[in-house]
Amino acid sequence: MRTLAVFSDKVALARGATDYVLNLARAAIEQRGEFSIALAGGSTPKDVYALLAAESANAEFARWKVFFGDERCVPPDHPDSNFKMASEAWLSRVNVPSANVFRMAGEKNDLAAVAAEYEAMIRSSVASEKSGTPRFDLVLLGIGDDGHTASIFPDVVERCRGPELVVAVAPEGKPQKRLTLTYAALNAARAIAFLVSGAAKRPVLSRILKEGPASGFPSAQVNPRDGGVTFLVDTASL
């Protein structure tokens, strides 16, 4: 099922997305005792993470398990690090147990080993149920101007269609290699939420909403088997 929620501007989008995450977390904790979330990188989610940092009274962060949808292969203190962005804006300010924050070690040399280790962490920390594939309660994703999501760029889509849950990729024109969740991991999720803001996203978002997977964009190929996809967008991006 696909849902579209439209917000008047970036500020309203951040508030709406934060409330959406908090509601899903409460339901997951009520039903299964914990909440597993994979974070988006880039700039749009930063305002959501900053709002989450002020929600300790409304969220049982001690029961949250925080993963990353993708990471740039840089040290965790590098300005491009998604981990650094999420930690500074949110994770360092709330009581998510450090053992429950699962960082992709992009700074290491053997990226195939890092991807395999991260997959093993997911498999040991996120419930699989009958499908055998771990099911994140929520995966937050962005959409790039070229229609990529996580680090599934157009030139590495095929590499992300395999059985692995995590792969290392070298997208063309990017300054760093990347680690990314694959479609196998994304399409097992209970809920996917795309956070989209700004006029630059309008051409891609309109085609994704109109054509779906037929648009051919990497982000349009995210279709959880028995999960929902929600587009949380501002009016500028529509």
Ligand code: 6PG
């Ligand atoms: C990353 C992200 C990437 C991002 C999109 C949108 O590591 O850069 O995971 O997929 O979500 O590029 O980025 P903005 O939110 O900055 O537009």
